[in-house]
Amino acid sequence: MIKLLQAGWLAAWCCGLVLAHADTAQAGLIPSAVAAAANKGVLRVLAWPGYAEPEVVRSFTARTGVRVEVTVVDTDEALWQKLNAAGKANGSGIGNGNGTQGFDVFAVNTAELQRYVASNLVQGIDVKRIPNTRLQLPRFRDRASIPGLVRQGARGEQVLGIPFTYSAMGLIFDKRQLRKPPTSMAALWDPALQGKVVIYNGGTHNFSLAAMAMGWDTPFQYSDTQWQTGADKLIALRRNAVAVYTQPAESARLFMRHHAALMFANYGMQQLHLLKAAGADVGYAIPPDGALAWLDCWAIPRNTPHRHLAHAWIDHLLGVEASTLLVTRQGLSSTVSETGQDSTHPRLLWLAPVEDAMRRETLWRRIRSGDRLGKVMAP
Missing domain, CATH: 3.40.190.10 (Periplasmic binding protein-like II)
Known part of the structure; x- marks a missing residue:
């Protein structure tokens, strides 16, 4: 975890920005x-x-x-x-x-x-x-x-x-369908929520998410023996999902259109902000077993x-x-003001370089296309 990104990371989410500006650029005097x-x-x-x-x-x-x-x-x-x-x-x-x-x-x-x-x-x-x-x-x-x-x-x-800017990558849930916040990222794989889950279209983060859900200590560094297990886990996630998104606004539309119960928030609070603005009764959870953050x-x-x-x-x-x-407007955090989500959570895992981004993306494209495990793992 980035040692500087500790207590107070996300305090006072929507506090006002009262900032003094005396620099020439803000005064309109261009160097x-x-x-x-x-x-x-x-x-x-x-x-x-x-x-x-x-x-x-x-x-x-x-x-x-x-x-x-x-x-x-x-x-x-x-x-x-x-x-x-x-x-x-x-x-x-x-x-x-x-x-x-x-x-x-x-x-x-x-x-x-x-x-x-x-x-x-x-x-x-x-x-x-x-x-x-x-x-x-x-x-x-x-x-x-x-x-x-x-x-x-x-x-x-x-x-x-x-x-x-920065955010934790938590879980957004429909309060009408889930009375209590999810307690684990593994909720995305819950068979009871099949057809009610919205996921992100990105192999790099999804392989890290799968590793976290399986309790692995190093989600950013897959060993040679772990790839097949990780791919199989993501095939199960794909089968549990009703929709896959790439952009924040798209995720909000898909969540509401499909009456989804749970969504992996790759963009974090930005997605929660959009859904609430659209009238959705949703909550945001960082499960006790942790979440990724960027x-x-x-x-x-x-x-x-x-x-x-x-x-x-x-x-x-x-x-x-x-x-x-x-x-x-975006519901994101600014680096010039304190913003309101508690980052003292001991299990926030800040993104780190992965072992092979290209391989992660290649495998994910095959998984999303519907390939079986054998074809996903083919050379």
């Missing part, structure tokens, strides 16, 4: 380097649902004169594929180059970030160019204490990601020519407007 970069036209952002609200994009354009193109992803594998495809299109790894296919800044969880770091696909971030980091809670300013955000190099400490950060591709603008974007997303909308 000359950013103004010069603005002449290059377009900032391309790769983000998750709800991270770049239209108002936030418009205010960034108003401040910088730069048009923003936001591409939304809904799985870690989609993120990886889009960034790699962009790099191949301009022939120079991840980045924008002089082409039109690349991205300049992207949102990624701290575990997946290590995949990009290992492939030398991200660049260091100059924190001095992001003055709004001073608004972040102390545990997020202490980036060296969060595994994977800082690398020691020949030139000293290199920051690779700026924390943005911390998303902003990172900059290695070859982007818009380095100054990428820094300006990250700074803007830590400002009052974006941080407020993240909490009030």
